[in-house]
Amino acid sequence: MLSGLLKFILGVSLAIAVLIGSGVAVALYFMNRTAIPPAKPIFSNDSPAVQNKSPKATNKETASSSSDSATPNESAEALPPGAYRGRVTWSEGLSMRAEPNQDAERIGGATFNQRVIILEESQDKDWQKIRLEGGTKEGWVKAGNIERVD
Incomplete structure (x- = not known):
């Protein structure tokens, strides 16, 4: 019984750690993407x-x-x-x-x-x-x- 409870607590804490880690990784990815300036747009009335x-x-x-x-x-x-x-x-x-x-x-x-x-x-x-x-x-x-x- 004690080992089952220990396994459950360890599994839940590991799942929470994985979710938090992946959330931080995704947040950093999008933050870095927004720091890059976009390419200069080409409008239809610009003459190539x-x-x-x-x-x-x-x-x-x-x-x-x-x-x-x-x-x-x-x-x-x-x-x-x-x-x-x-x-x-x-x-x-x-x-x-x-x-x-x-x-x-x-x-x-x-x-x-x-x-x-x-x-x-x-x-x-x-x-x-x-x-x-x-x-x-x-x-x-x-x-x-x-x-x-x-």
Whole structure:
């Protein structure tokens, strides 16, 4: 009788220990899974062609910036009056819009550290019209995300 009672108490305590251990293991697993940031989402209105060309444009941009520094007179003549050169400082890049408002059509983008030419600013100074350096595409971006470079 005593050995049967001892076996019962030992079995119940062992079962409780196994349940607690597995519960802790499952809790740690889910806690670690939530600590991993998710992958950047791809939305249906994102253009894969623009995303794939962005790194290439950055490489071309680096090559064109070295040629610009070799001939500063040519690059100074290429700028329209009142325009200046800049560099995108927003780490996620910028969306170029057809008009200076958030609801306007997205016509392209500029990647982080990409060099651009600032052509003008909106009347309220919230938007800047830019042209990608080495290209002809122009569009409006939110002001404050571009740093002036000389």
